[in-house]
Amino acid sequence: MTSPDMGPGGSWEAPDGTYPFQTGDTEPDGLEFMAAADEEYWRETAFRGPFQSSYSGVGAFGLGVFGLFGTIIDGIFNGWFGGGGGGVGEPQQVQYTIEAIKEAIINGYSVQTFVENGVWTKPDDLSELVVIGIGGGRNGANGSTSQSGPGGLGGDGGGYVALTLDPADVPSTVTVTIGAAGQPTTFGDMLEVDGGAGGIAGPFGFTPTNSAPGRGGDGGAGTNTTNGEPGQPGEASALGASGAAGPAGGNGGAGGAGGNVSPATATKCGGGGGGGGGGGGSAAIFTTRNGGPGGPGGYPGGGGGGGGGRGTPAAGGTTNAGAGGPGAHGVLWIFTKIGRPPLEDEE
Numbered sequence: 001m002t003s004p005d006m007g008p009g010g011s012w013e014a015p016d017g018t019y020p021f022q023t024g025d026t027e028p029d030g031l032e033f034m035a036a037a038d039e040e041y042w043r044e045t046a047f048r049g050p051f052q053s054s055y056s057g058v059g060a061f062g063l064g065v066f067g068l069f070g071t072i073i074d075g076i077f078n079g080w081f082g083g084g085g086g087g088v089g090e091p092q093q094v095q096y097t098i099e100a101i102k103e104a105i106i107n108g109y110s111v112q113t114f115v116e117n118g119v120w121t122k123p124d125d126l127s128e129l130v131v132i133g134i135g136g137g138r139n140g141a142n143g144s145t146s147q148s149g150p151g152g153l154g155g156d157g158g159g160y161v162a163l164t165l166d167p168a169d170v171p172s173t174v175t176v177t178i179g180a181a182g183q184p185t186t187f188g189d190m191l192e193v194d195g196g197a198g199g200i201a202g203p204f205g206f207t208p209t210n211s212a213p214g215r216g217g218d219g220g221a222g223t224n225t226t227n228g229e230p231g232q233p234g235e236a237s238a239l240g241a242s243g244a245a246g247p248a249g250g251n252g253g254a255g256g257a258g259g260n261v262s263p264a265t266a267t268k269c270g271g272g273g274g275g276g277g278g279g280g281g282s283a284a285i286f287t288t289r290n291g292g293p294g295g296p297g298g299y300p301g302g303g304g305g306g307g308g309g310r311g312t313p314a315a316g317g318t319t320n321a322g323a324g325g326p327g328a329h330g331v332l333w334i335f336t337k338i339g340r341p342p343l344e345d346e347e
Helices: 028-036 039-046 049-055 059-081 092-103
Strands: 109-114 118-121 126-134 160-165 173-177 185-187 191-193 198-202 205-207 288-290 318-320 331-338
Touching: 109 118, 126 185, 126 191, 160 191, 185 331
Parallel strands: 160 198, 288 318
Antiparallel strands: 109 331, 118 173, 126 160, 126 331, 173 185, 185 191, 198 205
16 A cells, blocks of 8 residues: 655645645646545555544644545546546546546446536547447326326336447547436447347347336325325345335335436446335315425336325315435446457467
């Protein structure tokens, strides 16, 4: 494990004798010494108890250090994933970024991840190209507004397609579109993933895969009795857990969120479907009963859960249906290899 050069006495001063937080200096003379740390150091030391306990509760000093590190983490995260990467200064994002960098070269492929719209540029001497896309998951439907109405249907997952392309047929630049809820993910006009099961493309069709994101669970029906009916759990993917079903009650319970799957995971996979909301029960005078909302789909591409149906109100009572849960955005991975493939007599 390689730690940073901490200067005389083991302090966190830079080689120029200052602490970066004192000046806000982000130039190499203030921060270059931190870059010497390897991955193991950052995982085991810099963002765990020994570092935090050493500097927490030390007034402006501690606030300055952690404020600076928040800025550094933002820069690491957004620098790797693009300016709109959403860094918020959390240490977990360093691990997330490290995982993505480790994953960027795997099994001989360089892997580029698109989480928002952009343009891909074909590298020189490209010999192999595989594109995997997941579309935006569908929103769950709202519960019925009819008295004792049914729950809304869960939204379909965004689909999963893996496609091998001939580099010679691919232009020098390709527009990438990442599907929001209910929208397709595209790689130019060569790939469009717009819901459905999809699969891994081969010369004779698609091979089914459990990597597809899950469908959202249906919402429970409203009733004219005390409690509505429970919702249905979402559908799990290979790595994304299913969202829990919204429980029954006078007010239907909310469906649980589908499990998220990091885009940096080595095995590419969609998220789990959100759970359906529980249906609402009957409402006595001067009371209100609501169907539960559907749970959000897990990222990427999980379908949202359906909302719970409306119960039956008594005179002077009020009942409402539950809203459907949102589908998750899609993602696109591009696997490339550079260099001439071997000839038959070289294999």
